[in-house]
Amino acid sequence: MPRYIAHLDMDAFYASVELLRYPELRGRPVVIGGGRRHQPEVLADGTRRFAVLRDYAGRGVITTATYEARALGVHSGMGLMKAAALAPDAVLLPTDFDAYRHYSRLFKAAVAEVAPVIEDRGIDEIYIDLTDVPGAQEAVGHDPMGGVRAVALAIKNNVKRATGLSCSIGVTPNKLLSKLCSDLDKPDGLTLLRPGDLATRLWPLPARRINGIGPKANEKLLGLGIRTIGELAAADPAWLVQHFGARYGAWLHEAAHGRDERPVVTYSEPVSMSRETTFERDLHARHDRELLGGIFTRLCEQVAADLTRKGYVGKTIGIKLRFDDFKTVTRDHTLDHPTADAQAIRQAAGQCLKRVDLKRRLRLLGVRVGSLRKAGEAPPLPPARTLRPAPLAAQEPAPAYTLPLFEEAPEQETGPR
Template structure:
């Protein structure tokens, strides 16, 4: 049919993804639609911002080969410098090299990968789901806060972060064995501390208690710009949600008594 676009369906799906991202976040994004992950990464950068680029296997020579070799995800500064020293600056020039020649100069594994990558070959599967390694909540303050003079505000904010983290864990059916904190000071120095428990937890009170112990290991004399709490070493579907109970994804975070919720995490000496 005159004017028929055989890739029209693919373009429509990609455009709907872009539309969904904009509706959900108000942000634009660029999408590359190609036969594999490596080419899609390159293609997504071709028409930024807010681009939608379709590259087929037949387009590799015209669209990909003229690009600098460093545009291939996996060719870092050192490898790129070595390639330039060998007279190779573009992906096309890399594709013109013999596989054996590349293996001789870059090793069996990386040399073979360079050859395949330059020809647009990438057989890695697309993974659409993976288990989280950690979950965290953090906030940056509108003004820098002092551990002593702003103790009540910091304690309240930290408790809220802990409660939000506990709710995230329980809603998604996880518990964490490692509880950590993240602090950024007014000089932009970032400090983290963590502690690993014998049993995973998704209980807000337990997380708050352990996080408070972590805070005691930090010098809090400088003002704070950012405060955060993290749960790592996650376990799926088991853990301590308040005592000896087993975690259920629908289980609510254990509530605080009013006086417990406002318990200061920062002492008068700034510890």
């Protein structure tokens, strides 16, 4: 019985959600990645005025963009100032992750109504095992894959009905090929890889299209004269091992030939949960204390809300700081007992900040909770006063300047002693 694995990828997901909210922007180049100040302004006549890239100033980056914006050379991860030079009239919208998570839950529930064996790979993509879905193994006329095509179309239609959004699906014998194929006919695509299609459809593609070949590996392949997946497939396995090592070299050979035996994993426990934000401008620990303090508190509250919503607690509280020289620093602090309480997270994260030199300006701040376990499996929470800072490592110098605002204020006692 053939194995049918699908990879479903929502089309320009964040941007598509925003177009549901602002349908007048359909057909226009739109970029997602602005801040709160880029919320559309409602005018007296009921129409909306939108921010445009030409007026942007700052160091934010693009989260995603519509296909019209991508046609102008704009793409995810690009700096907004650079994008403004390419598409000055593109509309700029702020990110709204609550809305994106809502639509993520909707589309996954819609898929599960047709095919329940799903591996969650993020907010906008999943793997689906279609092998045992009723009708998937049936031929339609002279098409042996007609049944699985009908199942994939039913999934696409269900997602459209539930969300108003389109998705692209690749169906192949394994996850590696399906991930590659879901991107071939975007947007609103459906790509089925038939036996014998590997050489004609995939081998002419650049080797970097294989998920797992990153920029450094691709640069090395190019230096060795390998540009396409077909050229990689034709390379001698021993030669690949010589240049890339035993494990990665062997994987390159297998991947180029479309071999992947990984199963669709329906559930895995998260290792950690985190929230972080990049500032519109560099912030100084002393001069921007109030602003930083508010951001710090909000990040802790957001992580706590994520933990509570998903039913987890964690013992390891960490912070992530990126300075104006792009140096990134992390610090962790392990509690005696796991928690999902925002105040406890903030207090422990504040202890981490005492171990960082904050003389330079900050461009990014993040909070993380790790060593997760299900809330029901955790022992009772201790009183807040049991929280104490982890000892400094012997080789770690004392910070020259810390940010007192990030520390918790002493508890106020009330009532008779």
